[in-house]
Amino acid sequence: DSIVILETLDDTDLVFGSTRAMSLSNDGEGIGNVTWSISSETADCSIDSVTGELSIDSANGGGTSCTVLATKAADGNYDSASDSITVNIARADQAPFSVNDVVSLTYGSTVAMGTTGGSGTGAIAWEVADLGGAACSIGSSGVLSVDDAGEGGACSVTATKAADDNYNEASDSEEVTILQASDAIAIDATRSEEHTSELQSLAYLVCRLL
Numbered sequence: 001d002s003i004v005i006l007e008t009l010d011d012t013d014l015v016f017g018s019t020r021a022m023s024l025s026n027d028g029e030g031i032g033n034v035t036w037s038i039s040s041e042t043a044d045c046s047i048d049s050v051t052g053e054l055s056i057d058s059a060n061g062g063g064t065s066c067t068v069l070a071t072k073a074a075d076g077n078y079d080s081a082s083d084s085i086t087v088n089i090a091r092a093d094q095a096p097f098s099v100n101d102v103v104s105l106t107y108g109s110t111v112a113m114g115t116t117g118g119s120g121t122g123a124i125a126w127e128v129a130d131l132g133g134a135a136c137s138i139g140s141s142g143v144l145s146v147d148d149a150g151e152g153g154a155c156s157v158t159a160t161k162a163a164d165d166n167y168n169e170a171s172d173s174e175e176v177t178i179l180q181a182s183d184a185i186a187i188d189a190t191r192s193e194e195h196t197s198e199l200q201s202l203a204y205l206v207c208r209l210l
Helices: 189-209
Strands: 019-021 024-026 034-041 044-047 053-058 064-072 081-090 097-099 104-106 110-112 115-117 124-132 135-138 143-148 153-161 170-179
Touching: 034 044, 053 064, 097 153, 097 170, 104 143, 124 135, 135 153, 143 153
Parallel strands: 104 170
Antiparallel strands: 019 053, 034 064, 044 053, 064 081, 097 115, 110 143, 124 153, 135 143, 153 170
């Protein structure tokens, strides 16, 4: 007896988080039951021995594979038969990942940038690019500060969430408008009082002369 696994089942990579139903294109002549198993793997794979549904427990960085074995049991007339197929495994894209909106930042102020979404355990790294006349800096924790507002401009902040065993890298950018700080002046009240006193003394002197 002989069996054949459907050849198209290895045409595309199986992505972490998805499953694939294995099947036979030729199930042979006998009446023996077909069971499914994993014969070798560089990813961590699981398969339902009865239905042949293949799933990925870990992609182990992607570029890995699982070899699936189908075995048909012997019966009274036919020997057992088997066939195998190797399915390539890939990491999945992360869930939508974005930098939280920050509309503007004034010179002399700071703001803690944040992110939303993403998948996996990859760390988040920050970088900033200056646009126009402004100059900004950002720390490893995502705190953005304005080094020079110039005459106005913007800074583009990018967050990158690193890849891990199961998910690809993801990144997003947010443009923050940089504002000049308001300048403040104050009148010297003490000097004003001194000037008033001088004027009063001068007026008194003029009156005496008259």
